[in-house]
């Protein structure tokens with residue numbers, strides 16, 4: 608049997624993908640399907656660190672946040688990721704995977720704080736670590752948190768599981784003529800201002816020589832194919 612291509616990965620799960628076809632929130636069958644994919648990979652012995660987004664919850668409260676101070680709205684967004692992280696860890700428990708949630712902002716009664724050596728220890732013990740609250744700072748995104756935690760955990764690659772199946776020449780949701788890249792360099796992605804990930808995340812990964820794979824979370828078996836090093840999604844490389 609072929610072996611996984613990676614020993615340790617940082618998986619960024621889109622918050623917005625969690626809502627499935629619902630207008631906002633967490634869709635039960637969607638999260639169960641995502642967790643089934645993750646469990647399959649964890650059972651291969653691949654060490655999994657996960658950063659989860661918050662767009663699915665934050666989008667629901669966004670109309671009420673209009674005109675709000677940006678930093679305050681961002682803290683609400685970070686709290687949304689904590690809710691998703693708790694839901695994700697609980698769904699993993701249901702399928703026999705031990706997960707630990709660590710938060711970048713202090714809310715000790717709810718989840719333990721992020722402590723790098725502790726996170727590394729969990730990974731070595733074969734537990735899945737779910738990083739909540741992004742970087743803990745407003746004006747950042749969970750994509751940047753994925754780049755940061757990926758570097759801190761010495762992950763071999765950042766896997767961005769999103770709603771599209773890779774990086775396109777333009778936003779495929781807006782431009783029907785956009786074509787998919789098989790691979791693209793960080794410099795090219797930044798210079799072309801491709802919006803699939805923010806420039807801060809791209810720059811951090813480029814400087815740390817941490818490659819990114821962008822692929823679809825809704826496509827059956829895509830995560831496993833990425834883990835096995837098969838041809839799937841787009842590789843963003845140095």
Ligand SMILES: Nc1ncnc2c1ncn2[C@@H]1O[C@H](COP(=O)(O)OP(=O)(O)O)[C@@H](O)[C@H]1O
Pocket residue numbers: 620621622623624660662750768769770771773774775776777778779780801802803804
């Ligand atoms: N050049 C591009 N290639 C692929 N996707 C793009 C591009 N430009 C914009 N996008 C959009 O970026 C979205 C993914 O980024 P984001 O909204 O941050 O998702 P996530 O919730 O996964 O973090 C895609 O759904 C896609 O519509």
Ligand SMILES: O=c1ccn([C@@H]2O[C@H](COP(=O)(O)OP(=O)(O)O)[C@@H](O)[C@H]2O)c(=O)[nH]1
Pocket residue numbers: 620621622623624659660661662663665680681682683684685687688740741742743744745746747748749750752
């Ligand atoms: O380090 C971070 C990470 C996230 N956020 C806030 O949390 C929200 C939810 O994260 P994101 O949009 O990245 O989630 P996703 O796109 O994956 O659903 C963001 O919009 C920001 O408002 C933040 O302020 N700092």
